Amino acid sequence: MPPRSIVICLLLLAAIASARPAGDVPSETEPPALLYTVAKSYDPLAWMHGADRFSPDAAILLRDDKGTRAFAPNFAESADPEISFDAERVLFAGKLHPQDLWQIWEVSISGSQPRQVTSGSEDCVRPFYLPDDRVVYARRIAGRFVIEAADLSGGKPIALTYGPANFLPTDILHDGRILFEAGYPLGSATMPEIYTVYSDGSGVESYRCDHGKAHYSGRQIASGDIIFVSAQGLSRFTSARAQEIPIAVPPGEYAGDIVETASGNWLTAWRHDQKSSFQLMRWTSGTKQLQTIATQQDANIIQPTLIATHPVPNRHPSGLHDWPNANLLCLNTYTSKYEFVPGSIHSVRLYTRDSSGSSKLLGTAPVEPDGSFFVQVPSEQPLQIELLGAAGKTLKREAGYWWMRRGEQRGCVGCHAGPETSPENAVPMILLKSTTPADMTGAASQTSAGGR
Numbered sequence: 214m215p216p217r218s219i220v221i222c223l224l225l226l227a228a229i230a231s232a233r234p235a236g237d238v239p240s241e242t243e244p245p246a247l248l249y250t251v252a253k254s255y256d257p258l259a260w261m262h263g264a265d266r267f268s269p270d271a272a273i274l275l276r277d278d279k280g281t282r283a284f285a286p287n288f289a290e291s292a293d294p295e296i297s298f299d300a301e302r303v304l305f306a307g308k309l310h311p312q313d314l315w316q317i318w319e320v321s322i323s324g325s326q327p328r329q330v331t332s333g334s335e336d337c338v339r340p341f342y343l344p345d346d347r348v349v350y351a352r353r354i355a356g357r358f359v360i361e362a363a364d365l366s367g368g369k370p371i372a373l374t375y376g377p378a379n380f381l382p383t384d385i386l387h388d389g390r391i392l393f394e395a396g397y398p399l400g401s402a403t404m405p406e407i408y409t410v411y412s413d414g415s416g417v418e419s420y421r422c423d424h425g426k427a428h429y430s431g432r433q434i435a436s437g438d439i440i441f442v443s444a445q446g447l448s449r450f451t452s453a454r455a456q457e458i459p460i461a462v463p464p465g466e467y468a469g470d471i472v473e474t475a476s477g478n479w480l481t482a483w484r485h486d487q488k489s490s491f492q493l494m495r496w497t498s499g500t501k502q503l504q505t506i507a508t509q510q511d512a513n514i515i516q517p518t519l520i521a522t523h524p525v526p527n528r529h530p531s532g533l534h535d536w537p538n539a540n541l542l543c544l545n546t547y548t549s550k551y552e553f554v555p556g557s558i559h560s561v562r563l564y565t566r567d568s569s570g571s572s573k574l575l576g577t578a579p580v581e582p583d584g585s586f587f588v589q590v591p592s593e594q595p596l597q598i599e600l601l602g603a604a605g606k607t608l609k610r611e612a613g614y615w616w617m618r619r620g621e622q623r624g625c626v627g628c629h630a631g632p633e634t635s636p637e638n639a640v641p642m643i644l645l646k647s648t649t650p651a652d653m654t655g656a657a658s659q660t661s662a663g664g665r
Contacts, residue, residue, distance in 0.1 A: 244276070244480075244507075245474055245475070245520070245521065246275075246276065246277035246278070246519070246520040246521075247275075247276055247472070247480070247517055247518055247519050247520055248273055248276075248284055248294040248303065248517075249276070249294070249507065249514055249515065249516055249517045250267070250271055250272070250274075250292045250293070250294065250514070250515050250516040251271070251273075251274055251509055251512050251513065251514055252268050252270060252271040252292070252512065252513050252515070253268045253270050253511065253513070254268040254513065255267055255268070255468070255491060255513040257429065257430055257442070257468050258405060258429065260351075260394075261396055261402050262379070262402060263353060263356040263357050263358060263379055265315075266292075269311065270290070271291065271292040272284075272288075272292075273285055273291040273294050273305055275520075276507065277520070281507075284303075284305075285305065285318075285320070285327065287309070287327075288309055288318075288327075289309060289310050290307060290308040290311070290315075291305055291307040291308075292306050292338070292516065293338055293339050293340060293516065294516060294518045295340055296519065296520060296521070296523070297342050298342060298522065298523055298524070298525045299522055300322065300522045300523075301321060301323075302319055302320070303320055303321075303322060304317060304318070304319050304330070304340040304342060304348060305317070305320075305340070306318075306338040306339065306350075307327070314334070314335065314337075315336035315338050316329055316330070316336075316337050317329075317330040317337045317338075317340045317348065317350050318330060330363070331350065331363070333352070335354050336352070336353040337350050337352045337353075338358075338381075339382055339383075341382055341384065341385050341391075342385070343385060343412055343526070344525050344527075345528065346364065346365045346366065347362055347364055347365065347412065348362070348363055348365055349363075349373070349382050349385070349412065350363075351381050351382060357378075357379050358379040358380055358381055359372055359373075359380060360372070360373045360374045360381070360382055360393060362413075362414075371413070372414065373391065373410055373412070373413070373414035374393075374395075374410070374616075375414070375594055375595060375616035376395075376399060376400045376613075376614045376615070376616060377400050377566060377570065377614065378395045378399060378400045378401065378402065378613075378614075379395065379396070379402065380393055380394075381393060381394050381395075383407075383430060383431050383432065383469075383470075384432045384433050385526050386409065386433050386526065387433060387437060387524070387526055387527065388526065388527050389411070389412065389527040389528060389529040390409040390410065390411055390412075391410050391412060392407065392409055392431055392432075392433065392439070393407075393408055393409070393410065394406065394407055394408070394429050394430070394431065395408055397419075397424050397613065398424075398611070398612035398613025399417075399419070399613035399614055399615060400595060400613040404424075404425070404426075404427055405427050405428060406419060406424060406429075407419070407421075407428045407429070407431045407439065407450075408420060411529050411531075412529050412531075413531040413618060414593075414616075414618045415531070415532070415621045415623070416623065417615055417616060418615075420439060420450060421450050421455060423450075423455065423456045427442070427443060427444060428441050428442070428443055428448070429441060429442050429469060430442045430468060430469020432470055432472070434471065434473045435473055436451075437451075437452060438450065438451045438452075440460070440471040440479075441469060442467050442468070442469040443459070445459040446462050446464065446465065447459075447460045447462050447469075447471070447481075462496060463496070463502060463503050465483050465485055465486070465503075466483065466484050466485070466487065466489075467482065468481070468482035468484075468491050469481075469482075470482065470515065470516050470517065472517045472519055474495075474519065475521070477497075478495050478496065478497050478498075479495070479497075480495055480517040481493075481495075481496060481517070482514060482515040482516070482517070483503060484513075490510075490511065490512055490514075491513040491514055491515050492505060492506075492507065492508040492514055493505075493506040493514040493517055494506060532621075532622065533618055533620040533621055535619070535620055537592070537619065538590060538591055538654050539590050539592045539617035539618065539619065539620065539621040539622070539623070540587070540588070540589050540623070541589075541590055541617065541623050541624075542585070542586075542587045542623070542624040542625070542641070542644075543561075543586050543587075543624075543625050543627065543628065544585055544624065544625065544626055544627065544637070544641050545583060545627050545636070545637070545641070546558050546561070546584040546586070546600060546627055546628045547584040548584070548626050548627025548628075548630045548634060548636070549628045549629050549630055550629050550630065551609055551628070551629065553600075553608060553609075557602055558580045558600050558602070559579070560579050560580055560600075561577070561578050561579075561580055561586050561588070561598060561599065562574060562575075562599040562601060563578075563588065563590060563598060563599075563653040564597040564598075564599065565591065565595055565597070565655075566594075566595050566614070575590070575591065575596075575653050575655040576588075576651070576654070577601075577653075578651035578653055579651070581641070581642035581646070582642060583641060583642045585642050585644070586643055586651070587643045587649075587650045587651065588650050588652075589650040589654055590617055590653050591653075591655060592616075592617050592620070592621065593617075593618060593619060594616060595614035595615070595616060596616055596617070597611045597613070597615075598610070599611070600628065
């Protein structure tokens with residue numbers, strides 16, 4: 214064949230290859246090295262009522278080019294594997310003996326002697342690495358899961374959640390925030406929802422205000438999108454949209470904890486229905502079928518975790534101060550997913566919960582005509598806001614609770630405005646009147662600040 218014909222044929226072959234449909238991407242011929250959890254029974258939402266997600270036979274398995282084997286063979290139970298950023302260490306929840314409590318352990322991939330990270334008379338589960346050799350996990354206190362952060366080198370852990378609900382971390386975002394799940398409204402156990410909080414417990418908020426549907430087991434992929442389990446199977450939150458976007462995955466039930474491989478494929482736990490067991494599957498975006506990676510008769514395979522390096526999240530320098538309370542500046546209560554008649558909001562009340570779980574009024578403060586207010590609130594306890602009209606009638610009261618850390622200084626755009634909402638470039642009227650926050654800590658009279 215003449216040389217010129219060879220060149221033409223090569224160009225045609227290149228053109229045909231480049232014209233392959235985007236969804237027809239070849240997947241890995243072999244699954245990457247990974248860890249996963251195997252358990253006879255698995256309930257991904259058991260945490261909502263403070264219960265274990267796994268049956269007592271839960272065990273972490275390691276799968277690589279040498280085969281599949283137990284990763285923590287000396288433990289009676291193990292689950293929740295998490296790889297360090299350099300892929301050299303693993304955090305996991307484990308019990309050395311069946312009668313032990315769940316504690317957080319760390320071990321090297323090479324198989325060094327496991328080191329116990331947490332201690333105490335409560336179960337600790339679902340660990341994740343934070344930058345600077347810190348970890349975050351959930352501790353079950355009085356039957357309720359609370360999220361804590363601690364140094365791997367030791368020291369007293371700090372609580373990051375302060376409310377009556379159960380809280381469980383699910384990922385560490387690229388920007389350094391902790392992605393966690395709790396019941397919605399925050400403080401109840403009616404519907405699983407996705408929230409974020411900084412590693413010092415400040416800045417708690419819902420990831421999106423797209424409430425009313427189940428959102429849980431969220432993980433962040435390389436694009437920055439959050440992939441989670443929803444009524445549709447799998448959905449995503451993306452920065453360009455305020456509502457969830459359903460993902461066209463094959464039908465069935467998904468357990469969440471999506472893992473994205475280097476080629477862009479997803480590893481996920483999937484089953485036909487509730488009568489089946491979860492299997493580990495691989496899915497290529499745009500295709501209509503799942504490929505089986507691992508399955509085990511009469512057992513669930515969940516929590517796939519790649520043994521690979523991954524970027525260190527942004528570090529979060531804490532802005533907390535050693536003050537007994539916290540300050541909240543609301544720029545405009547009318548900026549909200551709810552509709553309020555202009556000029557209708559007259560004042561704001563703040564509530565907490567007493568030892569019996571009943572609402573306790575802390576104080577009342579004025580709301581300026583532009584919707585702004587500035588208040589000092591108690592820290593590290595559940596808080597709830599109520600908006601009132603001029604006649605004292607309730608216009609809107611939060612159904613759930615939130616909190617502020619000791620010495621936290623926080624500004625919000627509006628009332629339930631959504632984290633995707635930007636504020637107007639204007640000085641709020643409340644700061645033109647006074648830069649001293651109204652006392653809503655419960656120390657002042659409950660009615661002295663009620664009028665203008």
